[in-house]
Amino acid sequence: MAAANKYYICLDIGGTKVLGVIFNSKREIVYRIKKKTKANGGDAQNIEDTIITLVEELLAEFKISIKDVAAIAAGAPGVINIEKGIVLFSPNLPWRNYEIRSAIEKKFHVPFFIGNDVNVGVYGEWKYGAAKGLTQVVGLFVGTGMGAGLIIDGKLFTGHLDKGAECGHMILDPEGPKCNCGQRGCLEAFSSKQGISDYIRTQAARGRSTSMAKAVEKGVFKSKVLKAAYDEGDEVAVEAVDRACHYLAIGCGNLINTFSPEMSFSAAVSWNRWAMFSWRRSLRKSTATACRLSAIP
């Protein structure tokens, strides 16, 4: 139906799901699919199989052939060698030195590109979204963990061996809560959904009353549960969000003071969209005036 090389397939590979979209040549999303992964207990091959099935489903459901696809691109959590398309390490996926590019190219015979999900997310915002046209940008993606991406002098900065920019693991308190990375007191340990869940769980264990107790019993809360508790004025939930915003603001302040970006943004995951006021108020206290004026809207 379509002329050759007209569409692009993009994938967001996560620990629990893979999201796939088809873009047309005008960079408009024309089709999307979500598929669950079995990262916990699943093996490396399982994720690769999920990706392949998802691409095949996208093609079949949108009724195009792989010959209509110019390239497939993906973002995944972890340390990824962009040039070679090898996932060196991923905290949420069972991939270690996994040569995903060669596997996907062998299967579909189209170019495949993969990078750290937050790096490519910030690159996307810089190229086409909120930070378009700017040359110095800092982006933080607040989710289960905390990812960051930097645009420096009009280029995506990924550091030596593409291991940057893990700003979520800047230490804000060496005596602070344990982080998944092995350190203590990282920004992620305070301000990610994981960090907030851990805090609420600790408060509940101390006997404080909160409607969130069950939601954090075994893991990370769903954003709408926290929003409901916050809106009801649940003391522990309000305290947890204010604490997360306080540390997020200090982290952002450190980044603004270091890089003097034209724009710093936190990706609008649902829990922090409505907590933005608290974050912004704290941020004004956490940045040097000279840097603040250009970086905070």
Ligand SMILES: [Zn+2]
């Ligand atoms: Zn950490």
